[in-house]
Amino acid sequence: MKINDSLNSTQGLPSSPPAPRADKAGDNAKVVTTPSINVQISPMSVQLQTMQRTQATGAVFEAKKVEEIKLAIAEGRFQVDAEKVADGLLETVKDLLNARRQPT
Numbered sequence: 001m002k003i004n005d006s007l008n009s010t011q012g013l014p015s016s017p018p019a020p021r022a023d024k025a026g027d028n029a030k031v032v033t034t035p036s037i038n039v040q041i042s043p044m045s046v047q048l049q050t051m052q053r054t055q056a057t058g059a060v061f062e063a064k065k066v067e068e069i070k071l072a073i074a075e076g077r078f079q080v081d082a083e084k085v086a087d088g089l090l091e092t093v094k095d096l097l098n099a100r101r102q103p104t
């Protein structure tokens with residue numbers, strides 16, 4: 001008995017590209033194509049990206065200075081200048097208040 005392989009026989013069927021398959025997660029998934037869009041990055045954005053890369057590659061602090069301060073604290077030589085700390089805190093608060101007042 002001879003069996004005809006009907007799955008491989010495509011006589012009379014038009015040839016077309018295969019349809020996209022849906023993910024296994026959902027049978028109702030649709031394939032959506034969007035037109036390409038031109039995007040321009042502002043000079044400020046480019047500058048920020050450059051600064052980000054620079055900071056990512058370099059240290060944010062001086063390791064030698066940190067080690068000196070650690071040693072001074074361990075030896076009891078580290079003196080906190082309360083006036084300098086207070087001035088710094090006041091400047092930070094002023095900056096925060098000014099930033100809040102500016103319209104966005």
